[in-house]
Amino acid sequence: MLTVHCKSKDDNMGTHWVGPKSEYEWRFRPSIFGNTLFWCHVWKGDDSQIVYDAYYAGDDKLYDRVYMDNSYWVVKDDDLYLRQFWKGIDVFFHH
Numbered sequence: 001m002l003t004v005h006c007k008s009k010d011d012n013m014g015t016h017w018v019g020p021k022s023e024y025e026w027r028f029r030p031s032i033f034g035n036t037l038f039w040c041h042v043w044k045g046d047d048s049q050i051v052y053d054a055y056y057a058g059d060d061k062l063y064d065r066v067y068m069d070n071s072y073w074v075v076k077d078d079d080l081y082l083r084q085f086w087k088g089i090d091v092f093f094h095h
Contacts (some may be wrong), residue, residue, distance in 0.1 A: 002075060006054055030057055042075055050080050052093075070091040 004024050006013040011028065016026045030036040037056045044051035053059060055071055072083040074090050081090035 002041060002042055004042050006038055008036065008038045011038075028055075032040060033055075034058065040073070040078070049053050050075075 001017045001020075003015060004018055005015045005019040006014070008028075013026050016024045018088065028036070034053050034057045038054045039052065040054045041049065041051045052073075055074060072085065073093075074081040076081050076090075079090060080093055
C-alpha cells in the first residue's frame with residue numbers, strides 16, 4: 001500500500017492510499033502564466049519515500065516529457081517512472 005499526497009501552492013489534493021495495481025488520478029488546468037507546479041510525496045511504510053515535482057511548466061526537463069499537459073506517474077518496486085504513452089515506455093525519473 002502506498003500513501004500519496006499531492007498539492008500545489010493553491011490546491012491540496014489530500015492524502016490517498018493506493019493499493020497494488022490500483023491508480024490515483026487528479027486533474028487540473030495549468031495557469032496561463034506558465035508557473036503551475038504540483039508536487040507529490042509518496043511513501044511506503046516508514047522508511048521508503050519520494051518527494052517529486054509531478055508537474056511544473058517551468059522545468060524543461062520535466063515539461064518535455066509530458067504530452068499535451070498530461071503526465072502519468074508510475075511507482076514500481078525499484079523507483080519512480082513517468083509513462084510516455086506516445087512512445088509506449090516508462091522512463092526512469094527519480095530526481
